[in-house]
Amino acid sequence: MATENADYTVTPTPYPATTKSSSTDISSISTTAKTHYFADKILITITQNGKLAHWVHVPLDISQTDGSLTSNPYLEQDDDVPSSELLPIHHLTATTILGGTVPELEVLGQTLATQIASVIVQRDEREKRMVVIGMGLEKSMSGREEFSELVGLVLGVL
Template identity: 45%
Template sequence: MAAPDLQPAVSDCAFPSPSKQTSGLINSVQTQVQCLTFTDKILITISQSGKLSHWVHVPLSLNSADPMNPGIQSSSSENSLLPMTHLTATTILGGTKAEDEVVGQTLATTIGSALLMRNPGEERLLVVGMGIDKAAENFTGRAQFDEVVGLVLEVLCAARQLSSTVEHSHSDHVRPHWLAPTRTKASVEEISRPKNAFMIYRLDLHATIAAQNPRMHNNDISKIIGVRWRVEKPHVIEAYKKRAEEEKRQHAIDHQP
């Protein structure tokens, strides 16, 4: 009697979650963005040079917001550049360079803000994996953030269309101009943009807190910075706005056409 075949049956099956990917040039570097959507999570990866070195998660539900901060967003032009104040990014893997972690967490909360702008009722956990070359050097300007968020929204829109039965997959979606994906020709050299007031404040305060508390984890430092910015004295915020304006003017001088 022949021995029974104990080899497990293997068959090709579709991955149980919709996925979509796109790519574009950011700071003249090819950047791949991929999105996997689950019923309880949204997973986004942003990779340059095949890297994924920093992972964070951002709870989008208002139930997880800081009770001291209900997440009401000011309509001022300065705050319109910033992530929604109730969102907090927590590093779950990587993020060993403090300056790069600050940029990564800010990018993740910016993506979370864009998701909530598109769908205010979104409650899934956002998980973002990033592998960005010299993030602290190259991703401190609004333009770079806008381009990344635009690529992310592109794959999110495509993934949503893929998982639905809607036939009009090429319909246009109205969204703020700064959320539109921007593509750059490889032959054009991009210039990094000046930092806004919050980024300057965050980088300054991170160094100060880290020096005073060398054993404090970067996640805790970032949370402290977010809280302090929201309750900071008006004259301090105004001083950082002036620094940002000065940096903008100097940037224009340094990069005259």
């Protein structure tokens, strides 16, 4: 016997999930980025040498109780101040959910995830899906140039 719940809503979504992929060499290491757009999550993987060792998530949906994080009059953009579009949005927080045992790569992963989530929100401020990012990066990726190339690769598949 199945019971129906009037609060339950079915959201039709395309099947299979929309997927995009791109590969390039970063510091002579083959790097692949893939995105999978699900109804409730955006899954992004960034792999090198076929590994996935660190998973983080970034919630984009800020509840009404946290409205002060997004509507602070002191944080409004002043016309005389240069644009900060390339900086991560201050209220987005990346949290490690699996892996992340190498400190250099954990910081890299959380910073990369926050930057990517910020770009997603800047492209569509109505986007509320959780961003989940799986990474398998070499330690050599923690440099500024490598970070920029990683972000660029992911931007190509968003």
